[in-house]
Amino acid sequence: MSNYFNTLPLREKLNQLGVCDFMDSSEFLDGVNALKGKKLVIVGCGAQGLNQGLNLRDSGLNVAYTLRKEAIEGKRDSWKNATENNFTVGTYEELIPTADVVINLTPDKQHTAVVNAVMPLMKQGATLLYSHGFNIVEEGMQIRKDITVIMVAPKCPGSEVRAEYVRGFGVPTLIAVHPENDPEGKGLAQAKAYCVGTGGHRAGVLKSSFVAEVKSDLMGEQTILCGLLQTGSILSFDKMVEKGIDAGYASKLVQYGVEVITEALKHGGVSGMMDRLSNVAKVKAFEISEELKDIMRPLFQKHQDDIMSGEFSRTMMEDWAAGDKNLLAWRAATGETAFEKTPAGDVKIGEQEYFDNYTLMVAFVRAGVELAFETMVQAGIKPESAYYESLHETPLIANTIARKKLFEMNRVISDTAEYGCYLFDYACKPLLADFMTKVDTDLVGKNFNEGKDGSVDNRTLIAINEVLRSHEVEVVGARLRKAMTAMKSIKTA
Template sequence: MATIYYEKDIHPELIKSSKVAVVGYGSQGHAHAQNLRDSGVEVVVALYPGSKSRAKAEGDGFCVMNVPEATDWADVIMFCTPDVPMSKIYNDGVAPRLRDGQLLLFAHGLNIHFGLIEPPKNVDVAMVAPKGPGHRLRAEYVGGAGMPALVAVHQDATGQAKERALAYAWGIGSGKAGVLETTFKEETETDLFGEQAVLCGGLSALIKAGFETLVDAGYQPEAAYFECLHETKLIVDLLYEGGLNYMRYSISDTAEWGDYTAGPKVINSQSREAMNGLLKDIQDGTFAKRWIEENEAGLPNMKRYREEESKHPIEEVGKRLRAMMPFLKTKEVPV
């Protein structure tokens, strides 16, 4: 049975009596910093010189320090930077200045799990990973609900690493929703797998394949868009609220019958074999190695993928249709 911690299990004074530096002010960092501040925690934002996020962090009322200065100042250092540059930020600005008893926190376990960052033995190393993007973490905090998070301990130098990490989770509001105890290995491997096989890679490919199948068969692209992409949100909302059975209860009998009979034809033994291959590449470090190599090469394939996908017909049709839906708060990728 999984261990889940709530506010009643947590000692907030452990974080309220600490000075916290949040490294990064992007997708996750802005929400961590703002939630901590609103919870009464003393917090600064740590950025490299020339960071594009500096003006935003200062505009939001934060003291911004460079990373070495923040390391000297802080008791707790939370890394909210992208995975690939994180090890350089750590090695250049943090590692030379660490002192006994500091707590290093990570919002994702990749750098620790694959040995890209190797902290000294005199500091606590733990993870607090909210289960959602930063803007939702902030919105749930402001709304009073909180977002679930994961907690894991890699190294316990003080004997209080888990308690300190849980207190940090309280500070960002996750104590209200529940904090699941895990390991760096489990979080890293399940997170990467979920993104690739289901949430991003799998879902995107399934939507495009459905759209293309209908259009190739002569149906209107607009009708295919509504059926294969637009209505996805309706199903996901039902899944989010009550799981698979509630979704099936809420849809029509015809749709439910299609779920049972057609789903296994699309996601079958061949699909599962492909998923197992993805998981193996994640577990043995192949994916991490390739991703780091892609970054070191200047992201040539990533840029190509972005360019190709932005021109897919489903994007062109969708942009036109979304502009005709006044009830949507439509969003576009910044140029």
């Protein structure tokens, strides 16, 4: 197998990178009809598998689970998840031959083995559904020509997929049809019906391609979503402790601050987030985020280049082959950081205090979101896709840090994201070493406005606001956020 993207001529590369269409709600008026009466068999019953299956069944579809023989005989958690919720469970041999749609919800790493086992058993003209394009695009998996290959990727953890569905809503979802495998032209209709089945159609659906999904997803998770949030959190905590701020306070500010700050990002974009600062703090945050963008731009570009060329996936797959040697070592090291080991103190921090005392994180988030977005768009990814994989997902990842710090974030995200996150983090910290020596507690730990008279130059402020608001991520974001009819606030504890 060779990297699918690299086999394409440039024209086709650009063509597939450019598939990007925010779908109108009228596209979903057919409901689940395209899958009604069909037999849906889900491979794997972890959090995504179980919760998507519960939703699909509650939408009137016929759902069963297939697991490896060992998982069934050993009555593993996946077997318990499925049987205790009264689903039919069977081996590949028992269930795959009767399936109209086989839904592969196993982790990336297992895809090649799973698909190789499942494909020979699939009936003529069946559909294979992925929730991530890595196996097709990066590993170059070839699927039998009679089989339709589609992707439906809810952009939230499995527990949220269920919680939002039973509340009568859903989570934003990305769909795609693999152009090499759509022999009957039914792929799109089935993907849309699947979205209705999981409730995703109520929260906004983006039509993408396998290629665009993989290349933007990898970029987003490695840089702004996980990588930079990890780097920024660790550096901020260490700086506060170094400067004598109470460690419990520092731990709490960092753990919950990123969630509170990105909640503003979710509702009002980068400018909405920056508007939560006082004018003086905004001017400062703007200046240092400009500086941060200059420092980190080459690193963002390197990540995007390695993703496009396949270099990233090649090295990561080497690590798979080596038994996740690097991944496990990096994971252990993250668990040992001072931030991770210091529990959040029993102090009350008000909502506005998270902005006033953590201006540095606001600057990190602005720099990271804009850089990731710009770098993706320069590489041929459409602004809408780039928006989803940068700004849109940042609050969701920040939410996981609020739960249980970086450990939780790295547990929830895929191994692929986790691997890329550490790669970025290790390269980024040395890059920022000089910058951090200039940072003091006014930017992180104490109220930036303290001892300042709050006055700013009119023209400077107007110019800054203009730059922030006219950035393309803001223009695209304003449109997409409006289309997602109900922006729901993530409930904080």
